[in-house]
Amino acid sequence: MNLRIAIQKSGRLSEDSIKLLNDCGIAVKSSGAKLRSEAENFPVEVYFLRDDDIPQYVQDGVADIGIVGENVLYEKCKDVDVVLPLGFGRCRLALALPRGMTYNEPADLEGMKIATSYPFLLQNFLRKHRVEAEIHEISGSVEIAPGIGLADAVCDLVSSGSTLFMNGLQEVETLLDSQAVLVRHATLDEQKEEILRKMIFRIRSVQAARKNKYILLNAPNNTLDIIFSLLPGMKSPTVLPLAEEGWSSVHSVLPEDEFWDKIEALKAAGAQGILVVPIEKMIL
Numbered sequence: 001m002n003l004r005i006a007i008q009k010s011g012r013l014s015e016d017s018i019k020l021l022n023d024c025g026i027a028v029k030s031s032g033a034k035l036r037s038e039a040e041n042f043p044v045e046v047y048f049l050r051d052d053d054i055p056q057y058v059q060d061g062v063a064d065i066g067i068v069g070e071n072v073l074y075e076k077c078k079d080v081d082v083v084l085p086l087g088f089g090r091c092r093l094a095l096a097l098p099r100g101m102t103y104n105e106p107a108d109l110e111g112m113k114i115a116t117s118y119p120f121l122l123q124n125f126l127r128k129h130r131v132e133a134e135i136h137e138i139s140g141s142v143e144i145a146p147g148i149g150l151a152d153a154v155c156d157l158v159s160s161g162s163t164l165f166m167n168g169l170q171e172v173e174t175l176l177d178s179q180a181v182l183v184r185h186a187t188l189d190e191q192k193e194e195i196l197r198k199m200i201f202r203i204r205s206v207q208a209a210r211k212n213k214y215i216l217l218n219a220p221n222n223t224l225d226i227i228f229s230l231l232p233g234m235k236s237p238t239v240l241p242l243a244e245e246g247w248s249s250v251h252s253v254l255p256e257d258e259f260w261d262k263i264e265a266l267k268a269a270g271a272q273g274i275l276v277v278p279i280e281k282m283i284l
């Protein structure tokens with residue numbers, strides 16, 4: 001029996017969703033016209049859908065799991081469980097006003113007409129701040145609304161901010177920070193649970209590998225104590241003697257976010273010939 005997984009057919013999450021499955025050793029191709037596809041080497045079947053529909057499909061058990069942005073998930077309010085964050089599709093749901101308009105607090109939105117594709121999340125925000133405003137729901141190109149007299153403000157997704165900028169808008173509030181998450185139907189039979197467990201294990205290994213680098217360096221033996229204190233490694237660093245007397249080669253694993261600071265410190269401690277290599281999988 002196959003685990004049925006729903007991913008976005010074409011859009012911002014499609015490529016990263018397929019790449020994640022591929023990096024987990026699950027051979028699926030991007031959809032084309034075929035909206036269902038079985039992996040060749042792992043018991044999953046992929047459904048290619050509009051992202052808006054994914055929470056409903058997973059809630060109803062039409063799909064067992066899905067990949068969807070938190071923005072869509074929380075807007076749709078469906079009963080599905082979040083399994084784990086996936087680290088891509090990062091964006092924020094934000095309120096924006098025409099540039100130059102003063103904004104100090106949510107009360108400044110009182111009486112405004114706000115265009116959005118996220119009426120539920122916007123309504124929550126307005127209610128929380130006891131603001132009365134009119135919500136005008138549109139399904140896309142939201143940022144055009146103030147410029148054509150359709151609304152006074154917008155509430156839409158932002159990542160680089162260039163769409164807001166190009167449309168003469170300024171961001172004034174963040175309602176939600178979002179990324180893609182893996183969601184699941186509340187209950188699955190034991191066979192599907194087992195497939196999902198394997199998949200989660202693979203995803204975690206891929207994520208750990210993406211967050212770390214393998215580092216190799218040469219150092220004089222009298223600097224090794226300082227170098228070890230800088231390089232924790234998965235257990236502890238590997239040390240091999242160099243052919244040249246009094247020198248060693250040290251191998252270790254470094255988190256991506258500590259990387260540049262550590263490299264500076266390693267150089268200062270006497271490390272030379274530093275090589276940094278990506279890790280493909282990391283089994284914890």
Ligand SMILES: Nc1ncnc2c1ncn2[C@@H]1O[C@H](COP(=O)(O)OP(=O)(O)OP(=O)(O)O)[C@@H](O)[C@H]1O
Binds near residue numbers: 009013160178179
């Ligand atoms: N600018 C962005 N940067 C990063 N992630 C984004 C950005 N815009 C949207 N996302 C994330 O990607 C998801 C899909 O965005 P996309 O624009 O492809 O959706 P869509 O047009 O609604 O597609 P569909 O046709 O599937 O309904 C969003 O729900 C959000 O989680």
Ligand SMILES: O=P(O)(O)OC[C@H]1O[C@H](OP(=O)(O)OP(=O)(O)O)[C@H](O)[C@@H]1O
Binds near residue numbers: 140159
């Ligand atoms: O801050 P930025 O980097 O400019 O990104 C923000 C834009 O990206 C998304 O739309 P998208 O380009 O996915 O088009 P869509 O309207 O078809 O969803 C979102 O709806 C914004 O319009």
Ligand SMILES: [Mg+2]
Binds near residue numbers: 051052
């Ligand atoms: Mg959509």
